[in-house]
Amino acid sequence: MRLNEGVEWAVHSCSLMASLPEGMALPARKIAEYFDLPEAYLAKIMQQLSVSQIVTSRRGPGGGYRLTKSPDEISLLDIVVAIDGNEQCFQCTEIRRRGPTASTDAIYNLPCGIARSMWKAEQAWRNELSKVSLRDIQMMGFRETPKPQLEKAVEWFKETLS
Amino acid sequence: MRLNEGVEWAVHSCSLMASLPEGMALPARKIAEYFDLPEAYLAKIMQQLSVSQIVTSRRGPGGGYRLTKSPDEISLLDIVVAIDGNEQCFQCTEIRRRGPTASTDAIYNLPCGIARSMWKAEQAWRNELSKVSLRDIQMMGFRETPKPQLEKAVEWFKETLS
DNA sequence: GGCAGGTTACTCGGATAGCGATTGTCCGAGTTGATCTGG
DNA sequence: CCAGATCAACTCGGACAATCGCTATCCGAGTAACCTGCC
Numbered sequence: 001m002r003l004n005e006g007v008e009w010a011v012h013s014c015s016l017m018a019s020l021p022e023g024m025a026l027p028a029r030k031i032a033e034y035f036d037l038p039e040a041y042l043a044k045i046m047q048q049l050s051v052s053q054i055v056t057s058r059r060g061p062g063g064g065y066r067l068t069k070s071p072d073e074i075s076l077l078d079i080v081v082a083i084d085g086n087e088q089c090f091q092c093t094e095i096r097r098r099g100p101t102a103s104t105d106a107i108y109n110l111p112c113g114i115a116r117s118m119w120k121a122e123q124a125w126r127n128e129l130s131k132v133s134l135r136d137i138q139m140m141g142f143r144e145t146p147k148p149q150l151e152k153a154v155e156w157f158k159e160t161l162s
Numbered sequence: 163m164r165l166n167e168g169v170e171w172a173v174h175s176c177s178l179m180a181s182l183p184e185g186m187a188l189p190a191r192k193i194a195e196y197f198d199l200p201e202a203y204l205a206k207i208m209q210q211l212s213v214s215q216i217v218t219s220r221r222g223p224g225g226g227y228r229l230t231k232s233p234d235e236i237s238l239l240d241i242v243v244a245i246d247g248n249e250q251c252f253q254c255t256e257i258r259r260r261g262p263t264a265s266t267d268a269i270y271n272l273p274c275g276i277a278r279s280m281w282k283a284e285q286a287w288r289n290e291l292s293k294v295s296l297r298d299i300q301m302m303g304f305r306e307t308p309k310p311q312l313e314k315a316v317e318w319f320k321e322t323l324s
Numbered sequence: 325g326g327c328a329g330g331t332t333a334c335t336c337g338g339a340t341a342g343c344g345a346t347t348g349t350c351c352g353a354g355t356t357g358a359t360c361t362g363g
Numbered sequence: 364c365c366a367g368a369t370c371a372a373c374t375c376g377g378a379c380a381a382t383c384g385c386t387a388t389c390c391g392a393g394t395a396a397c398c399t400g401c402c
Contacts, residue, residue: 001163001165001247036262044338059334059335061334076276085163091164101314103310107308114170117291152262152263189375191373212375221356223372224373
């Protein structure tokens with residue numbers, strides 16, 4: 001089981017946008033430049049974020065993407081769901097109702113116990129992800145990034161937004 | 163993100179084998195018959211369980227598969243790992259070290275905060291799965307399966323093992 | 325000098341190929357149990 | 364009647380296609396700013 005590679009890009013991109021001054025937008029081209037990623041594919045990722053209402057887009061000169069909400073109100077889970085979809089990891093195909101021992105019209109009061117166990121674990125995962133906000137990610141970045149890098153980033157931001 | 167379909171088959175198959183009398187074995191052919199699954203593909207799943215030491219195999223007439231350990235000692239996580247692999251769902255490619263703002267030789271004391279958050283959630287998922295044993299699954303099945311089905315299953319077992 | 329129209333450059337968005345992993349299948353290798361034969 | 368060898372059937376195990384989803388890319392649609400010429 002592997003998460004989409006785009007998830008990593010999306011979270012980093014959103015984290016970058018979290019530092020964007022009010023009212024400004026960051027084009028996909030610039031984000032791709034900042035992380036040295038293929039522009040065309042990143043654009044697709046950003047589009048998915050746009051569809052999921054995590055960012056809004058604006059076309060034309062001075063356009064680009066920006067977050068729709070405060071970084072406090074966006075969780076990792078939101079981003080993961082936007083990129084990777086919201087379907088259950090474990091798909092129950094009701095195997096128990098098949099084969100010679102089970103009749104098709106049997107009444108089962110509960111979902112399959114195996115599915116319930118798998119879904120419970122999945123829920124724990126989702127729950128952890130929903131507890132981490134984009135603001136938390138941003139703060140971690142500020143605290144843990146080496147100083148020279150941080151200064152370079154600020155410089156890059158100034159140049160880009162001018 | 164989707165879990166291998168084989169995981170569901172594997173757990174059901176193991177649950178079935180948990181009810182197998184001491185010393186006997188269940189061939190893949192019979193398991194496929196019980197659940198009405200394609201025999202060839204199920205054989206592949208069983209093979210993966212065999213490689214991971216969850217079941218042992220025995221060839222020839224009277225051969226088949228059986229659990230290596232007591233159902234108490236086998237967790238859902240063991241089976242998931244056997245079929246789906248043990249790699250991390252979230253792969254960190256160290257994006258933060260790329261692009262114009264980061265120098266390649268920069269020293270980062272900690273793994274990327276994003277990766278840490280994702281891995282923590284993943285750990286919660288693994289932890290939940292490791293808490294559920296095959297015995298638990300078996301017991302749930304006994305309690306929740308409609309009586310007529312349970313009797314049919316017992317009947318099938320008798321015929322098959324004779 | 326101010327305003328309107330056209331032009332240009334910039335950005336997003338959807339349609340379109342390429343590739344790798346999961347899914348699905350087959351046949352050969354190995355083993356066991358039964359059978360047959362000879363003592 | 365028993366023991367040993369042979370045989371045949373059964374089961375696993377690895378090698379081999381097909382399909383699907385993720386990865387990657389391009390070009391057209393839309394928009395805002397700017398420039399130019401006229402009033």
